[in-house]
Amino acid sequence: MSTFGHAFRVTTYGESHCRSVGCIIDGCPPGMELTESDIQPQMTRRRPGQSSITTPRNEKDRVMIQSGTEFGITLGTPIGLIVLNEDQRPRDYGNKTMDMYPRPSHADWTYLEKYGVKASSGGGRSSARETIGRVAAGAVAEKYLKLAYGVEITAFVSSVGNIHMFPPTTEAPTPSQNPDFLKLLETIDRKTVDQFLPVRCPDEKKSEEMADYIAEYKEREDSIGGTVTCVIRNVPSGLGEPCFDKMEAELAHAMMSIPATKGFEVGSGFGGCEIPGSIHNDAFIRAPESDKSSKSGIPRPKLTTKTNNSGGIQGGITNGAPIYFRVAFKPPATIGQAQNTATYDGDGEGVLAAKGRHDPCVVPRAVPIVESMAALVIMDNLMQQIARHGARTHLASLQNRAVSTENSVDRQ
Amino acid sequence: MSTFGHAFRVTTYGESHCRSVGCIIDGCPPGMELTESDIQPQMTRRRPGQSSITTPRNEKDRVMIQSGTEFGITLGTPIGLIVLNEDQRPRDYGNKTMDMYPRPSHADWTYLEKYGVKASSGGGRSSARETIGRVAAGAVAEKYLKLAYGVEITAFVSSVGNIHMFPPTTEAPTPSQNPDFLKLLETIDRKTVDQFLPVRCPDEKKSEEMADYIAEYKEREDSIGGTVTCVIRNVPSGLGEPCFDKMEAELAHAMMSIPATKGFEVGSGFGGCEIPGSIHNDAFIRAPESDKSSKSGIPRPKLTTKTNNSGGIQGGITNGAPIYFRVAFKPPATIGQAQNTATYDGDGEGVLAAKGRHDPCVVPRAVPIVESMAALVIMDNLMQQIARHGARTHLASLQNRAVSTENSVDRQ
Amino acid sequence: MSTFGHAFRVTTYGESHCRSVGCIIDGCPPGMELTESDIQPQMTRRRPGQSSITTPRNEKDRVMIQSGTEFGITLGTPIGLIVLNEDQRPRDYGNKTMDMYPRPSHADWTYLEKYGVKASSGGGRSSARETIGRVAAGAVAEKYLKLAYGVEITAFVSSVGNIHMFPPTTEAPTPSQNPDFLKLLETIDRKTVDQFLPVRCPDEKKSEEMADYIAEYKEREDSIGGTVTCVIRNVPSGLGEPCFDKMEAELAHAMMSIPATKGFEVGSGFGGCEIPGSIHNDAFIRAPESDKSSKSGIPRPKLTTKTNNSGGIQGGITNGAPIYFRVAFKPPATIGQAQNTATYDGDGEGVLAAKGRHDPCVVPRAVPIVESMAALVIMDNLMQQIARHGARTHLASLQNRAVSTENSVDRQ
Amino acid sequence: MSTFGHAFRVTTYGESHCRSVGCIIDGCPPGMELTESDIQPQMTRRRPGQSSITTPRNEKDRVMIQSGTEFGITLGTPIGLIVLNEDQRPRDYGNKTMDMYPRPSHADWTYLEKYGVKASSGGGRSSARETIGRVAAGAVAEKYLKLAYGVEITAFVSSVGNIHMFPPTTEAPTPSQNPDFLKLLETIDRKTVDQFLPVRCPDEKKSEEMADYIAEYKEREDSIGGTVTCVIRNVPSGLGEPCFDKMEAELAHAMMSIPATKGFEVGSGFGGCEIPGSIHNDAFIRAPESDKSSKSGIPRPKLTTKTNNSGGIQGGITNGAPIYFRVAFKPPATIGQAQNTATYDGDGEGVLAAKGRHDPCVVPRAVPIVESMAALVIMDNLMQQIARHGARTHLASLQNRAVSTENSVDRQ
Secondary structure, eight states: OOEEOSSSEEEEEOOTTSSEEEEEEEOOOTTOBOOHHHHHHHHHHHOSOSSTTSOOOOOOOOEEEOSSEETTEEOSSOEEEEEEOTTOOOOOOOSOHHHHSOOTTSSHHHHHHHHSOOOSSTTGGGSGGGHHHHHHHHHHHHHHHHHHHOOEEEEEEEEETTEESSOOOSSOSSGGGOHHHHHHHHHOOHHHHHTTTTTTOSOHHHHHHHHHHHHHHHHTTOOOOEEEEEEEESOOTTOOBTTTBOHHHHHHHHHHTSTTEEEEEETTHHHHTTSOHHHHSOOEEEOOGGGSBOTTSOBOOSEEESSOTTTTEETTEEOSSOEEEEEEEOOOSOOSSOEEEEOTTSSOEEEEOOOSOOOSOOHHHHHHHHHHHHHHHHHHHHHHHHHHHHHHHTSOOOTTOSOOOOOTTOOO | OOEEOSSSEEEEEOOTTSSEEEEEEEOOOTTOBOOHHHHHHHHHHHOSOSSTTSOOOOOOOOEEEOSSEETTEEOSSOEEEEEEOTTOOOOOOOSOHHHHSOOTTSSHHHHHHHHSOOOSSTTGGGSGGGHHHHHHHHHHHHHHHHHHHOOEEEEEEEEETTEESSOOOSSOSSGGGOHHHHHHHHHOOHHHHHTTTTTTOSOHHHHHHHHHHHHHHHHTTOOOOEEEEEEEESOOTTOSBTTTBOHHHHHHHHHHTSTTEEEEEETTGGGGGGSOHHHHSOOEEEOOGGGSBOTTSOBOOSEEESSOTTTTEETTEEOSSOEEEEEEEOOOSOOSSOEEEEOTTSSOEEEEOOOSOOOSOOHHHHHHHHHHHHHHHHHHHHHHHHHHHHHHHTSOOOTTOSOOOOOTTOOO | OOEEOSSSEEEEEOOTTSSEEEEEEEOOOTTOBOOHHHHHHHHHHHOSOSSTTSOOOOOOOOEEEOSSEETTEEOSSOEEEEEEOTTOOOOOOOSOHHHHSOOTTSSHHHHHHHHSOOOSSTTGGGSGGGHHHHHHHHHHHHHHHHHHHOOEEEEEEEEETTEESSOOOSSOSSGGGOHHHHHHHHHOOHHHHHTTTTTTOSOHHHHHHHHHHHHHHHHTTOOOOEEEEEEEESOOTTOSBTTTBOHHHHHHHHHHTSTTEEEEEETTHHHHTTSOHHHHSOOEEEOOGGGSBOTTSOBOOSEEESSOTTTTEETTEEOSSOEEEEEEEOOOSOOSSOEEEEOTTSSOEEEEOOOSOOOSOOHHHHHHHHHHHHHHHHHHHHHHHHHHHHHHHTSOOOTTOSOOOOOTTSOO | OOEEOSSSEEEEEOOTTSSEEEEEEEOOOTTOBOOHHHHHHHHHHHOSOSSTTSOOOOOOOOEEEOSSEETTEEOSSOEEEEEEOTTOOOOOOOSOHHHHSOOTTSSHHHHHHHHSOOOSSTTGGGSGGGHHHHHHHHHHHHHHHHHHHOOEEEEEEEEETTEESSOOOSSOSSGGGOHHHHHHHHHOOHHHHHTTTTTTOSOHHHHHHHHHHHHHHHHTTOOOOEEEEEEEESOOTTOOBTTTBOHHHHHHHHHHTSTTEEEEEETTTTGGGGSOHHHHSOOEEEOOGGGSBOTTSOBOOSEEESSOTTTTEETTEEOSSOEEEEEEEOOOSOOSSOEEEEOTTSSOEEEEOOOSOOOSOOHHHHHHHHHHHHHHHHHHHHHHHHHHHHHHHTSOOOTTOSOOOOOTTOOO
16 A cells, blocks of 8 residues: 555655645654755755756655644644645547557556556656655654654665676675775765765765766666665664564565665675675674763663674664665666567557656665655654553563663663 | 564464464455365474474474364454474573573574563574464465465575575576576476475585585584575466555565565566666567466466566566565574673673574575465455455446456456 | 555545645545545535534635546545645734633643644644545545445434434334334435535424524533434445454444544444343344345345344444444534633633634534545445455355355455 | 554454464563463453353363463563363254354354355354453553553443433433442442442442343343443543544444444443533643552643543543443343244245353443453553654753643653
């Protein structure tokens, strides 16, 4: 369905050519300052038309808060968010090529199989405009996470085609074994990432290579894929709900729900399968003093790990170390090149050549979408854990139990 | 939480050392023949102690149906399934090494951070015994899927450490470009996979190499990871719920909820990011006559695709082609080797050397778990689509719409 | 939260003085004709300002479809619905009386207890404007129910204060024993009900009495309660999900979520507790031929009941007979009369006299809200049952079972 | 489905004649002492065979904890609870009378309409044994509520047939206007209620009348209904989730999901519709000092109300005053008297006379079930509110807002 989350819940609506797209956020904490200016920056980062290598569709994508705040303060009630579809233009069915042939590897045919009817223009619900609601909601979640816990979420482009920022080596079959990668995770922020526009790969040389590579594909009316890596710092420990809703399972769900994704890996990922357990295991160490409380004064965990092949998650639960993961995006399906394909009814064959605006590579624009979905997952799990932890603190403490602990979600 | 699915919903319970583990299945179609003998085979495939390279813990793992059937027929009411924990043995907290040190990369510490209390013995809820409920429920889902739609689900080990069944090449950076791989997907079944025990890699030479490789790790009290590939054939088209609950998102969620998983990729996966769109796009072709109806007489889609880089899913919705995906499993955290680590409170350091039974490599036993989670995802989405499609068929058909279609979930 | 339903799911947003109120409908069957003109009539029936006995707030309440349809046909994707708040006017906190005193029996104080912050003007989220989203969504559900199954839903005012349309008697301690009541249920429709505006009690004499009674309360700046009775005809049999989501439980949930409700009873209700089982039991009889198929050709159940004390629901599942229930609405909390009460902080006492627009009796305007919530419950349960029934029909039939049946949700 | 609750979630299974009945509780706070002895007392109160006026079926109904605790402490993981069906005896379909005729007003026919198949013996899933899982889970919720907040939940029989403990009068058309009723609510507890066994009506004279009345119905093989009133004291303020999940809506849902219920009213209820707003409104007053902190030290609200027609809920949210409501139970459908009815296929008519064990009046046994469902609702809403409130406390406080408050769910 079009709802994501349990305690912090987002429901989205909208197709490529309807009146507006938007979402309702349910469960946002009351008493938080919130205006459109908190949401717009990510909307703008997601927006098409930012450079010559992305689609020229030019929309202002101004978000408007409909409800749930008063005088700039959240009320705890549902927040309605709307963005107008300024250049909507549905059109009638006709004998146009695109009406006869489902676009290969696009959602045209499967939507028709599912619903028995489909939008006539653009991608309908499968359009990238569907992600506007996600980004708007993510910005709200992120504001809370930053204010209350100092959580920082930054995504960047880690590969385009076969150009990798951290290619696997014999010593480091996975980036989680690469010191340069780990160092970058500690400091990277959005401002830095955006200095590397249009590609958003925070490495000058690689970034240029990637830009040229994408330009080549654009020129020959083809497309290419890539990967986005995301790091989340200062996440409280204890988030994630065993057994089906492990933190990595929810992140995977969130990321693989973004259009055009083909893969997800967390921590050491696929490369980690090739490392012995004796190296892969993250030994516990005492957390450095400087880490022991967040900016807002909430205590941080007493332990951390020496290495971080786990990617900040163990047994499906966050351990307070940085969470990082990588998402694979396929080459966009809509290309200008002519393609042989079949008609909807299977009775004919023909050639389809897409007209109109489309990205040769989606990863630069995917960056804020990945960040937003990450924020939604963390926020939802945080609220669930606050309930669990809060409920526990109202019970008498278990004196005779050898082991007990303070959790980092709460101040007390 | 411990519930998976919406229309076909499973809730599990159980730790490593409690009285029993089990699950409740809610939403199973009524009127289906079902006895323990439908469930036990997958339970047995999952069971430890099947060979010298898996853990020697020897449990019979006999499943007992508690409710929801009468005279071997499902009633449509919740099905309670129980498996006794025959050798349960919780023990008191003491001064033992394992009580002082959280095991590196295990769930000991994060469970304590989350709950403020944890099971004293074994993995508690994070134990592999937690997967028993999943496998039992998956077997029920699978029975329906096979009876009604002829769905076939088979998983196998595709890599152990750096030994890959289908290693990436310049021509085929992803297995989805490898004809041998695609051919295998068409025919592989569980019986064949089990001929390659103890590793379950259906390639004689690779299988032997992998077995030797795992044995080496066992000998040096270390562990190693690997990947499991799974194919699902004869899935109806139209399954998967845009936008957050795309089929690949739900599969990713399901797979990444299995203990020890680090990555998921579907269709062309991570390798697919390196292929141009012009090659990656799957052209539509007319489905061969032989495919046009399933064994049980339900019509199959009119179109199929020439290639299958999409992995049977487009726009989050199944297209009727085989669904295939790959799951990464890390090296098990519990190893016999001594490891330096910290005490729970961070005040001490020490050396931990795990005693007891544990697998040097989990992928062979993960095979039925992957299949079971796949069955749960398909079944849940199928029931949701039956509701949607059924509701539509009761409306007058849209004569004036250029495009309409027959969906493969229903007979009519 | 602000979401209702599972397979047909509605999420609403909006306060009394924000930019707009609205909802997102997820799970609407695709391929249904739908325009604003299907929704507006119920919006207008709910609208304030329809007569001298309701609040004079004058809003046009025009609904605008944002998404989910194209060329007047539903796409199966989420339907966004918006109604502008034309005369919104939030105002700053000040020293006004209404800022110092929580209104007795209103939501002012509890909202503050819950959220720690509340809207400054009007009822905020507890305003009757919150019901706009419900009515809009209900109209969409109802359109489907009518088109596909001929379902008819009609509510009417059955009492105001102590003036009852069907007062209990010794012979009929509950209306379900009253032949006049049962006869009315068979034929009553909205057109008839609206002939009895402003009260919507379809009995000429009682209606006049009630109007006079309400007018009296208005004059003395007081308020009075009443009840609404609702009947749903032509519901398919088999709807309702044991055990927690019985049809009557979901109806009760839906009705008691409407602002100002204090009670719910179905079928014989509270009065039914006073009748012996031998009279209360509804004997089964063969359904009359004329009932055996609905307008749209879907078969109706073979049996019906001679009496209908069950109110069309047995064991939590519909039996095809008319469903009827009654909902109690308390006297509105906001009255013009001066009331003694305490300040928010409990330190002061004072007198509160509400200014502004308010209804002396809500039941006439509650009529379309009750109908809408009823439609949402039936639609959601129908779609769940279609999934269940559809899944069953794909299994081979159980030849050796003595008892089997055809279900009325499906054509086959 | 068979799941109730969101943050504290219960899933039940079991029919009248299967191996066992039981439930899984998900979301129980960790660190709470819990053994079977906390659960058994309510199980025993619910158990049949307690007196000559209830069914003689004699089961021990011993609950066994399967998981989720260790050494008598909850782990925060799912708690599996099982009760064996000691005298299970499904039997084959035959030519017996009860196989040919669906019992009037029972669930036989509707289950068949819904599922196309039904249990051959007893009520199957519609049996009163289904309530065992509810009562077991309710006992766990209740333990937490009492330990952490001092919440007290007591239900009692308030009417049998037309014998009412608090019959409506001109001065008090609803018990909420009756001082005796309000006084009883302040002190009544389970021990007192059970002194009035077998009827559980805490009024010596009325109790005897009711017992005689029920005995009469038993003698003539007939049955009679009644009502149960329940009070919940010391509930924190701020519980209940607008707008669809108002506290009264969730209570109504919970109560109307209990078998044989026909009505629900909260606070002034149906009678409250007949009182002017000026009387019905509950004026706020400062809470007495003695009330300002609960037994466990959690602060209580600053305000309370002079009267309590609201029944402790305003705008769907608890205000800290006692919550009370009344539930209507119809006369049991299964009676010994001969009844004319039709065969399943509608082709025949005949006479059905039930054999076997059945209650002439269910209200005495319904008492613990009502209490348990109430506990589940309060617990689930409490945990949701702890999340909301906890999340808010981590934000900087809103200095410039005129109105703010301390919530009673939390210590801080």
